[in-house]
Amino acid sequence: MKYDYLIVGSGLYGATFAQQAHTAGKYVLVIDKRPHIAGNVYTERIEGINVHKYGAHIFHTNNKAVWDYVNHFATFNRFTNSPVANYKGELYSLPFKLFIY
Ligand SMILES: Cc1cc2nc3c(=O)[nH]c(=O)nc-3n(C[C@H](O)[C@H](O)[C@H](O)COP(=O)(O)OP(=O)(O)OC[C@H]3O[C@@H](n4cnc5c(N)ncnc54)[C@H](O)[C@@H]3O)c2cc1C
Numbered sequence: 001m002k003y004d005y006l007i008v009g010s011g012l013y014g015a016t017f018a019q020q021a022h023t024a025g026k027y028v029l030v031i032d033k034r035p036h037i038a039g040n041v042y043t044e045r046i047e048g049i050n051v052h053k054y055g056a057h058i059f060h061t062n063n064k065a066v067w068d069y070v071n072h073f074a075t076f077n078r079f080t081n082s083p084v085a086n087y088k089g090e091l092y093s094l095p096f097k098l099f100i101y
Contacts, residue, residue, distance in 0.1 A: 003029045011039020
């Protein structure tokens with residue numbers, strides 16, 4: 001079979017390009033050296049929990065077209081990122097606010 005594109009890497013970039021090219025009627029072959037798709041955003045289901053194998057990922061965009069696009073392929077959890085730092089037993093919200101007196 002002949003392909004229009006050989007895409008090396010099935011992360012967000014490769015997967016998006018492959019999907020868009022396929023939608024445009026192109027034949028694509030996606031290869032990856034890892035034994036799974038999704039690149040760094042890959043999750044493994046462990047005891048019923050999606051565990052981010054390569055580190056936690058949060059999807060954020062203020063672009064409605066991007067948001068509508070990704071929602072074609074996955075259901076997202078609502079999540080508000082509100083990290084805190086523990087310094088000598090006191091909790092501080094991040095990012096730190098600087099006060100000038
Ligand atoms: C710990 C961590 C946390 C992050 N958190 C966030 C976050 O919260 N929000 C956010 O927006 N972004 C986050 N990022 C960034 C995000 O992961 C990347 O921007 C995104 O995954 C990049 O996608 P990509 O397709 O370009 O690359 P990748 O996801 O790295 O995919 C590339 C793929 O190509 C494959 N590949 C590479 N070379 C070859 C080869 N020679 N032959 C075959 N296959 C190959 C790799 O195996 C991989 O699967 C985080 C990154 C890390 C590491």
